[in-house]
Amino acid sequence: MTTMMSAATTCTQPLLEAKHLQLSYGQQVAFHDVSLPIASGEIMAIVGPSGCGKSSFLSCLNRMSDLVPHCHVQGEIHFNGTNILSPRTDTLLLRRRIGMIFQKPNPFPLSVWENLALPLREHGLVKSQTSRRAFRQAIHQAIEAVLRDVGLWEEVKNRLHSSALALSGGQQQRLCIARALILQPEVLLLDEPCSALDPLASAVVEELMLRLRPRYTQVVITHNLAQAKRIADRIAVFWVQQHKGQLIEVGSTQQIFNAPTHELTAAYVSGGKG
Amino acid sequence: MTTMMSAATTCTQPLLEAKHLQLSYGQQVAFHDVSLPIASGEIMAIVGPSGCGKSSFLSCLNRMSDLVPHCHVQGEIHFNGTNILSPRTDTLLLRRRIGMIFQKPNPFPLSVWENLALPLREHGLVKSQTSRRAFRQAIHQAIEAVLRDVGLWEEVKNRLHSSALALSGGQQQRLCIARALILQPEVLLLDEPCSALDPLASAVVEELMLRLRPRYTQVVITHNLAQAKRIADRIAVFWVQQHKGQLIEVGSTQQIFNAPTHELTAAYVSGGKG
Amino acid sequence: AKPPQAANSEGIKLQGNIVLTGSSTVAPLAIEMGKRFEEQHPQVRVDVQTGGSSRGLADTRNGSADIGMVSRSLKPEEGDLTAHAIARDGIAIILHSENPVAELSPEQVVDIYQGQLTQWSDVAGGPTSPITVVNKAEGRSTLDVFLKHFDLKNSEIQAQVIIGDNEQGIKTVTGNPNAIGYVSIGAAEHSIGRGEPLKMLPLDGVSPSTTTLQDGTFPLARTLNLVTQGASEPTAQAFLQFAQSPQVQDLIEQQNFVPIESAPLAPSTP
Amino acid sequence: MSISQRPGLTVTALDRLLGFAMAATVIAVGLGFCWILGAIVAQGLGQISLAFLLAEPSNAGREGGIAPMLVSTLLILGVCLAIALPLGLGTALLLAEFTITDQRLGRLVRRSLDFLAGVPSIVFGLFGNAFFSQVLGLGFSILSGGLTLACMVLPLLIRTTEEGLRAVPPSYRQGAAALGLSQTTTLFKIILPAAVPGLIAGLVLGMGRALAETAALIFTSGYVDRFPRSLMDSGRALSIHIFDLSMNIPGGDARAAASALVLLTLLLLLNLLAGALAQRWANSS
Amino acid sequence: MQTFEMSQLSSLRRAHRRDRILRHSLRLLGSITGLLVLLITLFVLQEAWPALQNLGFIRFWTDGSWHPLEGSFGLMPMVLGSGLIALGATAIATPLGLLSALFCQCYGPPLLVVPYRRLLELLAGIPSVVYGFWGLVVLVPQINRLHPPGQSLLAGTLILSLMILPTVALLAIASLAQIPSSYWQGAAALSLSRWTTLTRIILPSARSGLFTAVVLATGRALGETMAVLMVCGNVVQVPSSVFDPVRSLTANIALEMAYATGDHRAVLFVSGLVLLAIVAGLVVMAEGISNQGMSSESVIVHER
Numbered sequence A, B: 001m002t003t004m005m006s007a008a009t010t011c012t013q014p015l016l017e018a019k020h021l022q023l024s025y026g027q028q029v030a031f032h033d034v035s036l037p038i039a040s041g042e043i044m045a046i047v048g049p050s051g052c053g054k055s056s057f058l059s060c061l062n063r064m065s066d067l068v069p070h071c072h073v074q075g076e077i078h079f080n081g082t083n084i085l086s087p088r089t090d091t092l093l094l095r096r097r098i099g100m101i102f103q104k105p106n107p108f109p110l111s112v113w114e115n116l117a118l119p120l121r122e123h124g125l126v127k128s129q130t131s132r133r134a135f136r137q138a139i140h141q142a143i144e145a146v147l148r149d150v151g152l153w154e155e156v157k158n159r160l161h162s163s164a165l166a167l168s169g170g171q172q173q174r175l176c177i178a179r180a181l182i183l184q185p186e187v188l189l190l191d192e193p194c195s196a197l198d199p200l201a202s203a204v205v206e207e208l209m210l211r212l213r214p215r216y217t218q219v220v221i222t223h224n225l226a227q228a229k230r231i232a233d234r235i236a237v238f239w240v241q242q243h244k245g246q247l248i249e250v251g252s253t254q255q256i257f258n259a260p261t262h263e264l265t266a267a268y269v270s271g272g273k274g
Numbered sequence C: 001a002k003p004p005q006a007a008n009s010e011g012i013k014l015q016g017n018i019v020l021t022g023s024s025t026v027a028p029l030a031i032e033m034g035k036r037f038e039e040q041h042p043q044v045r046v047d048v049q050t051g052g053s054s055r056g057l058a059d060t061r062n063g064s065a066d067i068g069m070v071s072r073s074l075k076p077e078e079g080d081l082t083a084h085a086i087a088r089d090g091i092a093i094i095l096h097s098e099n100p101v102a103e104l105s106p107e108q109v110v111d112i113y114q115g116q117l118t119q120w121s122d123v124a125g126g127p128t129s130p131i132t133v134v135n136k137a138e139g140r141s142t143l144d145v146f147l148k149h150f151d152l153k154n155s156e157i158q159a160q161v162i163i164g165d166n167e168q169g170i171k172t173v174t175g176n177p178n179a180i181g182y183v184s185i186g187a188a189e190h191s192i193g194r195g196e197p198l199k200m201l202p203l204d205g206v207s208p209s210t211t212t213l214q215d216g217t218f219p220l221a222r223t224l225n226l227v228t229q230g231a232s233e234p235t236a237q238a239f240l241q242f243a244q245s246p247q248v249q250d251l252i253e254q255q256n257f258v259p260i261e262s263a264p265l266a267p268s269t270p
Numbered sequence D: 001m002s003i004s005q006r007p008g009l010t011v012t013a014l015d016r017l018l019g020f021a022m023a024a025t026v027i028a029v030g031l032g033f034c035w036i037l038g039a040i041v042a043q044g045l046g047q048i049s050l051a052f053l054l055a056e057p058s059n060a061g062r063e064g065g066i067a068p069m070l071v072s073t074l075l076i077l078g079v080c081l082a083i084a085l086p087l088g089l090g091t092a093l094l095l096a097e098f099t100i101t102d103q104r105l106g107r108l109v110r111r112s113l114d115f116l117a118g119v120p121s122i123v124f125g126l127f128g129n130a131f132f133s134q135v136l137g138l139g140f141s142i143l144s145g146g147l148t149l150a151c152m153v154l155p156l157l158i159r160t161t162e163e164g165l166r167a168v169p170p171s172y173r174q175g176a177a178a179l180g181l182s183q184t185t186t187l188f189k190i191i192l193p194a195a196v197p198g199l200i201a202g203l204v205l206g207m208g209r210a211l212a213e214t215a216a217l218i219f220t221s222g223y224v225d226r227f228p229r230s231l232m233d234s235g236r237a238l239s240i241h242i243f244d245l246s247m248n249i250p251g252g253d254a255r256a257a258a259s260a261l262v263l264l265t266l267l268l269l270l271n272l273l274a275g276a277l278a279q280r281w282a283n284s285s
Numbered sequence E: 001m002q003t004f005e006m007s008q009l010s011s012l013r014r015a016h017r018r019d020r021i022l023r024h025s026l027r028l029l030g031s032i033t034g035l036l037v038l039l040i041t042l043f044v045l046q047e048a049w050p051a052l053q054n055l056g057f058i059r060f061w062t063d064g065s066w067h068p069l070e071g072s073f074g075l076m077p078m079v080l081g082s083g084l085i086a087l088g089a090t091a092i093a094t095p096l097g098l099l100s101a102l103f104c105q106c107y108g109p110p111l112l113v114v115p116y117r118r119l120l121e122l123l124a125g126i127p128s129v130v131y132g133f134w135g136l137v138v139l140v141p142q143i144n145r146l147h148p149p150g151q152s153l154l155a156g157t158l159i160l161s162l163m164i165l166p167t168v169a170l171l172a173i174a175s176l177a178q179i180p181s182s183y184w185q186g187a188a189a190l191s192l193s194r195w196t197t198l199t200r201i202i203l204p205s206a207r208s209g210l211f212t213a214v215v216l217a218t219g220r221a222l223g224e225t226m227a228v229l230m231v232c233g234n235v236v237q238v239p240s241s242v243f244d245p246v247r248s249l250t251a252n253i254a255l256e257m258a259y260a261t262g263d264h265r266a267v268l269f270v271s272g273l274v275l276l277a278i279v280a281g282l283v284v285m286a287e288g289i290s291n292q293g294m295s296s297e298s299v300i301v302h303e304r
């Protein structure tokens, strides 16, 4: 499992870079002209008021926007040097390498165990063992490890085989995080991962994100400015202007909180009570 | 519209009181032996780790638990002196008087306008006017007022007649709050109303809750301890012990934060990073 | 030649509804007769329903129909009903036109239907291919007539295909060069006339056609009947007379049946 | 790096197989349909003219037109839907939304329906004749034909609507309940519109079945090829006309094909109409 | 306590009244449906009664052949015929219908999907005579060339599978349409292959709808008459290969009912009764299977 080491060397070229990105739903432009480089290994937090296009932006980065009808993306996104918006991109591979966690938890209508075992088996992440039992054992270990990572193991270990839909909201969200992590992607996109979590669980997830920092590149949307402050290396601020989302400022966490250049940013970080 | 004045006089008897309440899903007990009086006009915050039964508790208070198959509630809940768990309770009226906002925003698959007009018309809250136009006008006024209350008016005024499902997560949540408010209930149950909101929108909702304080009794689940501190009059702390949820402490906000009696509470409020 | 209006000039104004139910073979003819009858008696409505001879018998008995249509002669146990023959229909053995066999003796027909002759090569001039025997379903009057003529029992017959209506038989044979079947002469003539690959075999040396049927030389025939129970109303009575009168001969011929009175054609003028 | 983790060969092969099977199915079904349709068009198209649509039949249908059959068909369909839609919708609602309380009745009704779906149409015809025509005294009439058809399409309508209803997310019901909305409002304003896809599927299938039905109509709405004057009159449906022309009338094939073509066009129009109406309802409520 | 305005109280009362009416009328409608089934069964039973009384029930299973006019009433070959045709047709139509539905609902380009859907809808509305007619003049001669006589189990199965395909496909489309998009998104984000997404997540979620589709289609296949009558050959025998003609119970009724009287008519109703029994068996079996598969997922329902 752990043989797959990350390539998170601090190279100067960004791992993931949006260039003049614009997304529209039908006629309505959700955001436009967003250029944002994301360096390998960093945690980039995206903040901004509701409806400014944060989720939409995130969904471009692994081409999830393809799934939304009438959704149209313009511009370029470079990942490891290739433009992933090109139609030739293998989206299966792309999404395997760029994992995503959604704003609303969306476990599959399967058991907790199957929710995790499914992607594991699908991607052949557990080496096929000599016996079926050993194979199952290996899967079990992987599942236990990742559930411990997200702090869910104790809560669900007795109900691994009952439906994931019967978990509480926070439990579901942590399960979804575990599901994304189990694939060990290079980049993790997190859309408000802690919004359904209590402080203890939030802390677990934050800790986890920090622990993953050297190995994974993470882009996280959060409404919790304190959280952004705690975990992010850099922060990008989105805003709605003339009914279109826009990236108004991006900078290191320190700079954004202590010396914002944009007045809206200043108002936001000071007014934000998160 | 505003003739319906609340009876929020500060009487000694609690408006809503749970007595030895226990809820189980099939065999599994979600929480047990919860006794919690809620005074008229106060804001009661419920906090606690994920899965401790907060949402389940809330759903008993307006009998939403009826909708979950195999869900069994024992004990008593008194509202204005009558036990609402009695089978003779008129649930339509009860829920009309005790409004609820859910953890996941759940707007109807209708237009924004219809989401709000439907409950309005259903409950005859807008007096039937002489003409159809005047009636529509009255509805429009009520809708505009409540959308302004939740800070959504500016964002949606141009798309009142397009589907509510196309709103962003935060917009949906605010719409759901508006939908509950438009009925002007006596009690509002809020299940993490701000978890999908950015700080600005959160602040709007918090302000709103404070503004509603004298008129409405509010029970709010939150994971954000800072928020609880800011808005709540009293705080109830739930915890999981032996796989069952329990009320471990209830007290004024001050007391809970400054002089918690239970050690778990102490750990929670100090460790909470929200 | 259309019969003139005053054909039925007894002076009584006929009115009311007549309901006919029964055989689907007779129904199209009855409809056309009904239309002409309505023309002469604008107050009368003739409703024709199908559902099979058995339905015609049953409905006439229980009174839900005024007249039944039956595509066979009445059986002895049906003596409570009165039959009014309106037309005759012949039955011909048919082959695919590619089949070189030109004639089959009655014995050969019997052998083929009993499954003793299974190859066309066993018949003079026949190709080397197996015979597909097409038979009618139990109860059908064509089957009754066929069985009676060849003195067969239905349980002795070894068929490969069992059919219902005439057209199904014709389509089965036109689609299968090795098939042998039997259908109503009128239907077969009509199909041959339209150039479908079909031919009728002579029986006892008489080639089947509406002409030989009409002059009584062709042996395999059945009667199409209208049946009633007891005394019928004047309107129904009038219709029965009308249906047996020369005024409808052209209609009978149009539907490929043979009028009953093969004898001198009555002049169609009063 | 993780490029080596490309999904295993078997998976992509299965995916490709799936895509291939899908394409093959679509092509095969499309071809099969075109084959049938081609045969109908080749035989029937030449017969179609305005006169064919507007005239009454003569010479047992070999000449003239099909106007009375068109009228009868639409009337029969109208009666059928007028009965089956409310009955079907009501039963579907009962099954999908009230089964907890009416569990016994629900299970019984659901079983009955699946059973009803398998009853051969000729049995429906005989039943319709015995019950509607004779016991209820409707005789051979458009009314008894429509009623019989309603019994036939009921299971299709109900089961599809029920599935549609079951698939509506529970959060809508929760939301409605929390607002104290009455069940009536919840069902008719929120749940039913959300279940429209299932409803349309049922409607489309039901109409197709109703328009295509022969055996059940021969014994009920009858064989009379005149313009009906009322619902109590007998009237020949297009499908029966087609059946009669192709199976009973020598030389009726071309006319049968032409009538079938008209029937299919009619069905296409009705389907489009149903889809549009249902969509409007879903959007407007 | 709060003082309600009259309009609100009366609207509440109205809501209760409406709900009560709704509940009662729904129950009434449901009962009508149930009653219909009872009526039909009773009707068939009544018509079949004379035969059952005269001949007993055993005769229909033990008699070697079907010659009702000559006193032998073996139904067994036809039961087998009906079963085989329906089974074959369902076995062909189910995968084809499912694939069609997936094409329409999930993967097909919209430009193709819309006409293909219309095509399926039209297939559902082609009268069975037309199918039968086409089968008789086009399909049967083709099969005849392979193996005479052409009218056969195979022809019936093929025609019937084409006929019930739209039922499966359209119902499956409807149930696939209801899968929450979050499942698709979740699967895509985990870059699950189509195969896994479908077989592990989507199809299981749509299970109940798909199951209904297959049950209804099988019912239709069992009950179909005209097309089967025209292409199956209708010989009462136990087929030894797919090229042998067979007779289904429905064809039996349609072929002979028109000319049957007295006892003959009654024994035809017995074959109808047997068919109903088969359908009933199928339904009970289906219920068993579908209940087995149901997990205790949290479903929200209405209260009383």
Ligand SMILES: Nc1ncnc2c1ncn2[C@@H]1O[C@H](COP(=O)(O)OP(=O)(O)OP(=O)(O)O)[C@@H](O)[C@H]1O
Residues within 6 Å of the ligand: A025, A028, A030, A049, A050, A051, A052, A053, A054, A055, A056, A057, A068, A103, A245, B166, B167, B168, B169, B170, B171, B196, B197, B198
């Ligand atoms: N599927 C859709 N169709 C049409 N419009 C959409 C769709 N999804 C989002 N939008 C609109 O696009 C804009 C940006 O939405 P987005 O979900 O990206 O916002 P967000 O920044 O994530 O907000 P939040 O913090 O509330 O989640 C909003 O105005 C929203 O209403």
Ligand SMILES: Nc1ncnc2c1ncn2[C@@H]1O[C@H](COP(=O)(O)OP(=O)(O)OP(=O)(O)O)[C@@H](O)[C@H]1O
Residues within 6 Å of the ligand: A166, A167, A168, A169, A170, A171, A196, A197, A198, B025, B028, B030, B049, B050, B051, B052, B053, B054, B055, B056, B057, B068, B103, E298
């Ligand atoms: N429908 C259900 N069926 C079975 N178990 C359930 C159901 N809903 C909740 N539970 C279980 O009951 C317990 C309490 O759940 P609840 O949703 O009340 O927690 P919560 O305190 O609201 O958590 P969170 O903060 O994560 O939302 C959990 O263990 C949960 O898994």
Ligand SMILES: [Mg+2]
Residues within 6 Å of the ligand: A054, A055, A056, A103, A191, B168, B169, B170
């Ligand atoms: Mg968002």
Ligand SMILES: [Mg+2]
Residues within 6 Å of the ligand: A168, A169, A170, B054, B055, B056, B103, B191
């Ligand atoms: Mg909760």
